[in-house]
Amino acid sequence: MVSHHPSVNLALHLTLHESLRFINLLDGIFLTPSEACYYNRQASLRLRAAPRAASCRTTKEVSLVDLSLSPAEAAFQQEFSTWLKANLPESQRAASLQGLSEEEGLKARRDWERTLGAGGWLGVSWPKEYGGRGATAMEQVIYLEELLAAGAPNAVDALGRGLVGPTIIDLGSDEQKQRFLPSLADGTAIGTLALLEDSDLLGPDGIALTGAEEGGGYRLTGAKRFVHDAGVATLFIVPFRAGGDIVFAVVQSSTEGVGSRSHHTMDETKRMGDLTLDNVLVTPDDVLAGAGDGASALARLLDLAAVAVTAEMIGAMDRAREITTQYAKDRIQFGAPIGKYQGVKHPLAEMYVDVETSRSLLYYAAWCVQEKPQDLPLATARAKAYASEAFTRIGIDGVQLHGAIGFTAEYDIQLYLKRSKWALPAFGDAEFHYERVASLGGY
Amino acid sequence: MDFKLTPDEEAFRDEVRAFAKENLSPEARKSPGFLANWLKKVREKRWVGFNWPEAYGGGGGGIMEQVILKEEMAKAGAPPLGLCLMGLQWVGPAIIEYGTEEQKQKFLPDILDSKYQWCTGYSEPGFGSDLASLQCKAVRDGDEYVINGQKIWTSIASWSKWMILLTRTDFNTADKHDGITCLLVEMDSPGIEVRPIKNMAGGSLFAEVFFENVRVPVENLLGDEGKGWAVTVSALAHERSGISEVAGLVRQLEKTVELAKHTRHNGRRASEQPSIRRRLAKADTIIEGMRLNGQRFLTKQLKGEPLSSETSINKLHRAFLAIEFGDLALEMLGNASQYLGSEDTSGVDQNLWPNGVLDWPTVVIGGGTPNIQRNIIAERILGLPKD
Known part of the structure; x- marks a missing residue:
């Protein structure tokens, strides 16, 4: 028996006006055209080794919309991460600095700073004429992400080199640059x-x-x-x-x-x-x-600082995700790696979603620093707000998914929990930046 | 890292914008022949089936151009580019890739001309998320296949003239993905029964479809017998960044902000309430994150790298927002939210929101539940063991 809706055939049996209403119905209640392909996408996700036909139209290769790292940025990232692997000794990792007095900690960080300096990795964002590498804002973000992802401690003067030097370069007279920058560059000033x-x-x-x-x-x-x-x-x-x-x-x-x-x-x-x-x-x-206008200069400085902190956060949260994912693969309970269980793998998937989304928001903010300063406040607010909530969750989930061992001082994951606690209020917490998003959005 | 368009792409964006401006004025929208004119004009522009090859009547649009076209149309609140949604999205592309010359001649022009609807017979009662285990049976009998079995959640089955159907012709394969056969089935074939399913929002756009000794001519076989799984995947360069979805979400956010500005909640304007402001700002931030994630996916696609599991990131965000927008609106509206079809006092269609609270499952569950998306990310990207 055939049972159809009275109008089987859309365009043949409905007036165009009815068709539009029908489509609106689809659009509003059922699915939008782009969502309509979910079933298809879903099927495609399950197809192992999907064959790509030769008929596949090749896309324009000249497009400039490019959210991957540029060759120069990728080379910068590669160079620094290779250098970190070779030059960050166990004794200088952040994990080894726990329990030290401020003086001992200072000494250890000084040692690390000398190592960074010897490799030419201090003051990366400074112009070359002041002893820096002349790195772009994007490269500075990559630098901070890599540094944190490697578990490196902050150099004694990360903030000084990342923000104080550049502030003097931006706002200072030539005389002031001559007077302050050399000692910041060589580490005699902090x-x-x-x-x-x-x-x-x-x-x-x-x-x-x-x-x-x-x-x-x-x-x-x-x-x-x-x-x-x-x-x-x-x-x-x-x-x-x-x-x-x-x-x-x-x-x-x-x-x-x-x-x-x-x-x-x-x-x-x-x-x-x-x-x-x-x-x-x-x-x-x-x-x-x-x-000039001091309030504007302050606003920009705060945004740059928030971008820098967000970069550190993303390096750290990605590392926390990686450590926890590895633990979930290695730790056997009930006869299987715990990462097999959805109660463990789903929070790890959420970490991935949060890290990647934070990273997208951060990269856009970093791009705005030089290319679209008028968008910087909103882009920064979104990035720091989202990352603040995400890192808080990742810090907690990271420790929790480790079980009791995550509570020990011996395991690194606790360092990231602590870092997330530092990062939340630093240069504006989620509440502060979401309120900025709301105000800048006109509501 | 760069967010700029090429001059050619900018020119195309301008062309689309100008077209939308000219053809979507409030007066034009009210004119009686509006939709017919619209469809005719976008068809002439070859923006219907824009990603299809030109040889089959499509526009031959590249990935970036597809993004621009979809984004601009979404921003302009344009009617769809063609009414045959599933036909344009995947039935047509599958026929282009796997169809015979006769099938192409017979079906492709009708899809582009919005002649009738196609529906998709994939899910079965026992096999939703685990689609490849499907059991709907097809047996070859001379020049025909004889189909027996059942499909479910078949959207717009009642309105469709044709169905793209996945059946099983071989029950003894080592791998469940083998032995699946794809058939094109006319919905008024004897032995097909469509029973609409009423959903909790009151609509009944999906249905159960029963097949009892339904006979389908062999010329309606799409692709090879037993290789139907491959047919479900279009090889056309199909823009998948989801950026046009973002334009729709931005509109939804704007409506929600409007509602917040015009609604009093717990004694004051909802938009002045910090918790409401934070939820709105968070939705804004997630939408922007989706846009930027989409651009990163797009970059991969443009570079010819395979793109699959990453899109689950935005599907999870989309699922969150689908539920959040409705709930946020309901919280603001208070008791008034319970009236269906309540009077519009705020300049915002209040009835929209109660509907939104009940219809999110189509977005959240359709095409793979959030937990399925988490499995995909955990197993395919993070390399965690399958369970």
Whole structure:
């Protein structure tokens, strides 16, 4: 028996208007044209070694839309990862730095920094004229990802080289570049950013520190909080309020009235602490006058910092995923590798989804740094927000999927859990950046 | 890493935009012959079957051009490029690759001209995710195949004139993927019974299809007997980045944001509520992540590298969003969300949302459940053992 809907044949039996309604029905309730091929895609996924016909049209090879690494970027990545394999000794890996005092940790990181320096891997983003490699923003992101993926500790002055030097290059006078950059480049100075105060609020609203004008310069009294490497830094970028704008100064630890100390931190390789300023004199020579509109310069600096942190996060979360995946292949329970069970393999698949999606968002943000600065705030906010949630989950799942052994200090996975805790609030947490996405999106 | 288009691609984008602008004005949309005109014009442009070879009436469009065309059309909220959805998506491509000359002459022009619908007889009651184990039986009898068995979840079966059907002609193969035979079956053949299945949203676009001694002439065999599994895969260079899907999702986000701006929830505007703002922003971020993931997949495809399992990433995001949008809207609407067909007071069609909450399974389950996608990623990409 044949039972059909009254209109068997769409275009023959329905008016065109009805057809449109029907298609809209498909579009809204059933499936959109692109979703309609799910069944087909699904079948194709299951076809082993799908034969590709010779009739397959060759695609244009000239397209510039290219989200793979360029040959130069791939070469850069290859060169650095090969170098890391050959030059990162067990004793200098982040895992080996646990339980050291700040001094011992500093020494170990100094050793690692010397190794990096000897290989020419410090200040990668700096122009060559200042002793850097002249790497692009994209290459800097690759550099951070590789560094973290290899389990390397931060160089003593990662922040200084990644952000302080470039800030001075951007905003400083020639005289200031001559004065500050060589010592940052050769490691005799350790630079850091002192942006946050008691409010822990990013941006101009978080800056209450106010400069009192004096002889063309300023007097500063107050404190900066959550300063990375505060205890060992010798050079601080300090934004403060003056004359209705934000002014940037370079403050050196040797200046009278400057005090600083680090706290013990959950991630021992990410020390943070306080900078105290007691009637500190900032001379006109120490003001980075090229800032122009200081609030805009601060906003850009915060975005660059968030991009850098996100790059570190993605290197770390990808490594955590890799370590946990390997463990799931090696660990036998109930007579099989635990990775065979969906309760284990599905969270690992989710990690992969999160890492790759974070990476896509990050690469676009890094591309915007130089190619489309007007999109940088939104691109950065999306990348840091998504990665912050993703890394939090990956840190926890990584330890949990290891079982009890993941709780031990001996296994590396716990380092990534700690790193995820450091990364969440660093330069804006998920809440902060999702709120930016909402505001920038006009709602 | 680069996100720019070539001058040729930019020119094509401009052409599509200009076409959409000219033909999709609000006045044009209201005119009585709108859809007919639209179909005629896009057919003349060869944008129906754009990825099909020109020799078969298609547009011969490259991967990048397909992306541009789909994306621009989605952004413009255009009607489909041809109404024969499954015919254009996979029946036509399968006939182009595996069909006889007679089959090509008989079927391809009708698909491009939106003459009638095709449906797809793949899933069976016992074999959904495990499709290759299908049991619908076909036995050769002279110049005919005789079919007995059942298909299920067959979308638009009631509206279709033809079906592309997977049957089993050999039950004794070592590998379940062998012994499958693909047949093209006319839906009014004696012995076919279609029973629509009502879904929880009230629609009944899919159906059960029963075959009792249905006789299909041998000339309707597509590909070789026993090699039907290969037929399910089109070798046409088919853009699979899912970027056009993103344009649709962006529209959905915009509608949801509109709703948030116009709806009061727990005593204040929903769009002022931090938890709502965060959920909207997260949806925005995932959509952007899908767009960029899609561009990375596209890059692989453009370079001729095989692309398969990575697309499961965006399918998982898509599944999340399909459920999230409906739930978010319902939360904002509060008790009013329970009325079906409630009055539109906000400039946003509120009835849209209750529907959305009930119809996500087509997106989330159709074509492989999220757990199947996770298995694919875990086993094919991460190399974890099969269970």
